[in-house]
Amino acid sequence: MPVQGLRAVSTARNGVGAFILQCKRLDFHYCDWAGSSRGMNAFLKNTLPAFARANPQVEINVSPRPRKHPVIKGTYINGREKAVCVRNLEKEQILKKAELLRDASGEQLKRVTKPISSTNESVRGIWSPYHGDSHTL
Amino acid sequence: MNRLRLERWCGQVLSARPTRACHAHLSISRPCAARSLNVRYQSNSAATDASSSEAPSAPAATAAAAAATAAATAAPSLSSSQPSATSPAEPATSSSSSFSSPSPSSEPISSLPPSSAEQDIVYDYETLTQYPSPPPELARSSAKLAALHARLGLPERFPLETLARALVDPSADPAPRFNNGSLRTLGNNLLGYYAAEHLVCKYPRLPLTVLFQAVYAYIGPKALSQVRHEWGIELAAEPGGEVDPGLLQFARLTPGETPAEGTSGRPNEEMGWRRGMSSRVVYDNMYGEPKTEMEASERPELAPGVTVEDKRGETAEHAGANCVRAIFGGLYLHAGRPAAKKFFHDHFLSRQLDIAALFQFNQPTRDLSRLCAREGFEPLIARLLSETGRHSRHPVFVVGVYSGKDKLGEGIGGSLDEARIRAAISSLKGWYLYSPMDTRVPSDVEGQDGASVSWKPVYVDGGEVVV
Numbered sequence: 320m321p322v323q324g325l326r327a328v329s330t331a332r333n334g335v336g337a338f339i340l341q342c343k344r345l346d347f348h349y350c351d352w353a354g355s356s357r358g359m360n361a362f363l364k365n366t367l368p369a370f371a372r373a374n375p376q377v378e379i380n381v382s383p384r385p386r387k388h389p390v391i392k393g394t395y396i397n398g399r400e401k402a403v404c405v406r407n408l409e410k411e412q413i414l415k416k417a418e419l420l421r422d423a424s425g426e427q428l429k430r431v432t433k434p435i436s437s438t439n440e441s442v443r444g445i446w447s448p449y450h451g452d453s454h455t456l
Numbered sequence: 457m458n459r460l461r462l463e464r465w466c467g468q469v470l471s472a473r474p475t476r477a478c479h480a481h482l483s484i485s486r487p488c489a490a491r492s493l494n495v496r497y498q499s500n501s502a503a504t505d506a507s508s509s510e511a512p513s514a515p516a517a518t519a520a521a522a523a524a525t526a527a528a529t530a531a532p533s534l535s536s537s538q539p540s541a542t543s544p545a546e547p548a549t550s551s552s553s554s555f556s557s558p559s560p561s562s563e564p565i566s567s568l569p570p571s572s573a574e575q576d577i578v579y580d581y582e583t584l585t586q587y588p589s590p591p592p593e594l595a596r597s598s599a600k601l602a603a604l605h606a607r608l609g610l611p612e613r614f615p616l617e618t619l620a621r622a623l624v625d626p627s628a629d630p631a632p633r634f635n636n637g638s639l640r641t642l643g644n645n646l647l648g649y650y651a652a653e654h655l656v657c658k659y660p661r662l663p664l665t666v667l668f669q670a671v672y673a674y675i676g677p678k679a680l681s682q683v684r685h686e687w688g689i690e691l692a693a694e695p696g697g698e699v700d701p702g703l704l705q706f707a708r709l710t711p712g713e714t715p716a717e718g719t720s721g722r723p724n725e726e727m728g729w730r731r732g733m734s735s736r737v738v739y740d741n742m743y744g745e746p747k748t749e750m751e752a753s754e755r756p757e758l759a760p761g762v763t764v765e766d767k768r769g770e771t772a773e774h775a776g777a778n779c780v781r782a783i784f785g786g787l788y789l790h791a792g793r794p795a796a797k798k799f800f801h802d803h804f805l806s807r808q809l810d811i812a813a814l815f816q817f818n819q820p821t822r823d824l825s826r827l828c829a830r831e832g833f834e835p836l837i838a839r840l841l842s843e844t845g846r847h848s849r850h851p852v853f854v855v856g857v858y859s860g861k862d863k864l865g866e867g868i869g870g871s872l873d874e875a876r877i878r879a880a881i882s883s884l885k886g887w888y889l890y891s892p893m894d895t896r897v898p899s900d901v902e903g904q905d906g907a908s909v910s911w912k913p914v915y916v917d918g919g920e921v922v923v
Binding site for chain 1: 599600602603605606607608609663665666667668669670672673674676678679682683685686687688702799801802803805806807808809810813814815816817818819823826841842844852854868884888920921922923
């Protein structure tokens with residue numbers, strides 16, 4: 320057998336072709352009594368239906384969390400979870416937080432130092448001292 | 457239980473899909489005569505069940521029936537408010553004809569008893585726990601399922617009932633009308649066809665061993681299982697009727713149990729004969745492996761009437777891969793070939809695979825010289841192009857392989873032999889990975905959607921070198 324095949328598995332490139340939003344689920348927790356949930360309750364009544372309609376790919380759960388501060392929790396495809404406490408926030412601010420959770424990738428926040436990160440190999444190739452014009456001293 | 461109640465509440469007020477946000481309550485309207493546990497194996501398919509509930513005869517229909525009709529307008533293939541809408545001449549209906557036509561009682565949909573408030577069956581928790589998988593009617597009230605539908609960008613013609621059915625493994629529900637056994641067979645064959653034709657047309661000189669592994673890398677069980685995870689399909693802890701239809705349902709392997717294995721289909725299997733490459737095309741699966749995965753039709757323990765205790769489990773990888781195949785098969789049935797091909801390009805061919813990394817050569821210099829002899833090239837000469845530090849601890853040699861005046865390949869190595877072998881490998885890869893410009897695959901010009909595209913014959917190679 321002159322040549323054999325090696326086993327490999329292709330890797331996903333989200334956004335090349337199809338884009339899968341990484342936020343799977345958003346859980347909105349509120350309290351009926353506490354004052355810190357006032358903005359959250361207004362958000363749930365007024366803003367959330369439009370937000371859910373605009374983002375059909377996110378499953379949205381609303382549940383009470385009595386005597387606790389209101390929280391938005393996002394669950395992501397990579398299995399991680401992000402929670403944002405929205406106590407005493409207005410509904411516009413809560414919408415910003417919900418959009419932040421929706422747009423997050425679920426990864427831990429990292430400092431990006433390199434301008435470009437790519438899985439493709441360089442088009443130009445690695446510099447070689449043995450090619451090109453020879454340097455004469 | 458708490459979670460279920462929560463999602464139901466969310467489903468009615470804050471459903472993710474606007475067209476389905478108008479469920480007044482969770483009572484699912486369906487003819488009560490057609491439902492008992494024993495009827496599962498003879499009852500109509502999910503699409504028939506769904507559409508039968510959408511023919512309100514009286515104008516004073518309940519809010520639930522109106523909601524079901526409003527939801528069905530999103531899926532035109534299922535809307536049967538007019539009896540003529542189910543005629544097979546319509547293209548939208550014909551796409552799902554295989555799904556709804558085989559009614560054992562051969563009873564047309566329009567003659568089913570019209571649903572009304574008195575005939576509704578409200579699934580309570582106790583009833584649901586007796587089903588092996590969730591009833592298809594619950595698909596429209598699942599927020600997870602609607603979110604998955606939107607996340608994958610599936611067309612409106614792809615109903616949520618089919619998506620729910622694609623998530624039920626035969627190990628969870630053996631009833632063939634309620635599991636994904638048939639959809640995944642179709643999806644698997646389509647995926648194999650599209651992947652193979654793409655690879656054969658794009659890389660016409662690919663050796664068969666590498667072609668098998670490239671198909672495996674794109675649509676093998678490992679890749680599809682990863683796709684399942686990347687699509688955000690979660691696994692149900694245990695299958696059952698009360699589980700959310702948006703979760704993948706399968707019976708897990710018990711500790712110590714091995715997956716059911718089918719027969720390879722090879723004659724004289726016990727003799728231990730060599731598996732040649734040509735025989736793999738005939739006998740083995742699309743990755744050149746012996747067929748070990750059992751088809752659902754071959755598994756007697758999944759036959760109707762067998763209790764849950766007798767069923768064999770399934771690994772999460774196989775169940776995940778099969779649900780991806782089933783979704784693809786369902787998309788082909790409901791949305792047609794152009795949508796299925798676009799979906800394949802977007803979700804499977806867009807994945808990254810370095811085909812050059814799939815090659816493993818035994819004797820590349822010998823292969824290359826045989827190849828050149830076959831193609832009538834001049835005999836090969838390896839020339840030293842550049843070197844440094846021959847007597848040092850880290851010598852570097854750059855060797856080029858020449859046929860006459862043409863440089864076929866170049867390699868860098870720490871010894872002359874290593875550099876020569878690397879140069880031969882690079883020449884062979886340059887040959888095998890030849891890719892013609894502007895390739896067209898046969899399925900591009902199939903059917904009516906391909907009538908505007910003219911067929912350009914693809915490059916067919918003489919085959920790999922035989923040593």
